[in-house]
Amino acid sequence: MSTHRFLYTLLMYLLSPLFVLRLLWRSRANPAYRQRLGERFGCVPATGRPCIWLHAVSVGETIAARPLIERLLVEYPQHPLLVTTTTPTGSDTVRRLFGGRVLHCYFPYDLPDALARFLTRMQPLLLVVMETEIWPNLYAACAQRNIPLMLANARLSGRSTRGYARLASLVRETLANASLIATRDPQDSQHFQQLGAKPEQVEVCGNIKFDLQVSSTVVEQGRQLRSQWGSQRQVCVAASTHQGEDEIILRVFARLREQCPDLLLVVVPRHPERFDAVATLCANSGLPTVRRSTGSAFSLDTAIIVGDSMGEMLLWYAAADVAFIGGSLVAHGGHNPLEAAAFGVPVVSGEHVHNFADIFPPLCQAGGAVLAQDETGLYAQLQEWLQDAAEQQQAGQAAKTFFQQNQRAVDCLIQAITTLMTTSRG
Template sequence: MEGRSDFSPTSRAKARPTGRRVIYTVLMYVLTPLFVLRLLWRSRANPAYRQRMAERFGFAPTLRPCLWLHAVSVGETIAARPLVERLLQAYPHYPLLVTTTTPTGSDTVKRLFGARVEHCYLPYDLPDALGRFLRRTSPVCAIVMETEIWPNLYAACAQRTIPLLVANARLSERSVRGYARVATLVQETLANVSLIAARGEQDAWHFQQLGAYAEQVSVCGNIKFDLQIPAGLVEQGQQLRQQWGAKRLVWVAASTHSGEDEIILRVFAQLRAHVPELLLIIVPRHPERFDAVARLCAASGFASVRRSAGGRVLPETAILVGDSMGEMLLWYACADVACIGGSWVAHGGHNPLEAAAFGIPVVSGVHVHNFADIFPPLCAAGGAVLVQDEAALYAQLHAWLHDVVLRQQAGVAAQIFFRQNQGALDCLIRHINTLMTIRVGG
């Protein structure tokens, strides 16, 4: 699908304040003290939430001009990694600013890119904060990852003729229903977008349902398929497996949420009765849950160690708690099978493609609406299985752990599916190059 790649006067005209956006803005100002209190509340578990508060009101580093990419948190930042690398190569004369909204996202930016990019938090969607932010940074192009629809932010970019690209754009049916409650405001907001680079035809259609024009939307595919496995990581995973015991089977339970860890531990106890050498690597999704999950594992009756404590995995060690940041790919490099959390509770699931990139078969719960474009075709290809309950999770893992041929066939199917769907990055770069040419004259 071809999309519009210019920043038209029609789009800029839509940036005029409307009654709906005025009401929205008043509500944002009224609610801002609650947003700040929420940060302070969350800072009890993670002190980083109360740090650098000024950035949330637009006090960004002075970079004029820059390229700007916004990724909400960890998942979006990791997904954006290949795009960031390409932008650094293609536009070395522009500072690259990456914004996030969470401390874990900030940590991920620093870990992945170091001093090669600038980082600050995205301001609240308040006109004065956004004006301050844009004056200090003067982006020549704004790239927003996935699904971030902010009326004042989009209008502020349009008012300043800053081309805005929504990259890897996704909208689930549930999100469409939610946004439909404020359909007119969303339609006005989307009119300020230069281009929506959708993951798939279904996402493109959902944006059009909310009022995006067909010429605004281009289907580029999912950039998460363009993940590049860092050099030497597979070898590092194999070295760890040799240290742990070459014949041990390894199950990675990734991105678990509250209420899922208990399920994982009960299934693990059943599996160990038949596979006594099985090692579980359990990786909570959020750092503030690391301690609680470590306590659950310690109370399970199995010998466990925490990655953060530097404990060695000994022959008698049954559980490794992955309470470190940035090592998820390493755990997949060590794995025989993987399950993906956020799917046994109604969260919407998490990305299975990192496991698929390593040829690891995936089992997930049924709550995967955030990845409705990935799980059905991955399951159809034979690389993943969705299970309804705890008993079905045990049955699927038991089958894979006991049948190496079955396990390897599923892993190969996952990896083939992953490789066959690459190419979104090249599409995104073409659109960004066009927008940049129009904005800065080549």
């Protein structure tokens, strides 16, 4: 073990009690955080036979990985597929999307003994890590056991690159243990190479989020919702909202209803622990509000629906005319606009979208999205689309075309995985 990794490991062990305390603290809002703690230390049941392991941190990464997971289930039916997550919401998403077709547990902490216990019991033939999870001990443990490790949909913003560069020696050593870094675009490849990855380790495969498959069932369910709400009503979805954004959305919505009295708003908070607070905020606005989770009937008088049920984001987009994507009016970094684009729904976001710097600029250039500087800009753009059906339709079609033209990542990733599996066996 190098000096850098030794010091990192020592720090991880010293901090491990704080990791547990943090879980307990978060469990005040979500009790699931204090459940299955042993899994985070590698205490998991043995699989009984070698598996393929895919790690997706939370909900967004799990949904993005869905087309790849479905392909892996088809291509490698002889091996169990293990999907790990870090958060309870990610865990719930795995169970909802895949049920008993995959194995699931929490991702272990980056501690040598936890990893050794986990790898011995799970016997992975290959590890696919979604996006950017650079864990020195995990990478080293996989290299020592000759387990190929691939970063899929790998991304590194300029800000993240500068942050990792502060630990240049440790990061360079860690990346050397990766078998392949499959990036979203050439800029991401350049950033990984700036951190020490070798050119032969890096391959541009595109963004897997473009490979989302739109189910005809969801499309039909969206139509049914529209008929329940009133087929002539326009629907605005405010997706993945964060604290500080809901108040803005409600003010904008109140102004929009002055011109569009039948307008319906669907608010979907990003985090489940905010469901109650957002529902109260909406109810206090004085407009008729219904919570999806209560099963209460929608009526023509319903003005606001709080989407407080997990796993229905695609359904809301299927029923939407326009969408606001949250985490962008506050300095969070934005969320994925491609799910809306897949349904031909034009998108407006705030300017804080650096987490999707590879998507928003070309999507905006194509005419499928607009970045609003502030509350005034958000109102102006939504009003324009709601009052001009032709412009709304044109923007929605531009978003859908952009989405369809960039679908290619899963084929590239499967080809890379096949190569790694063949090489490791041979």
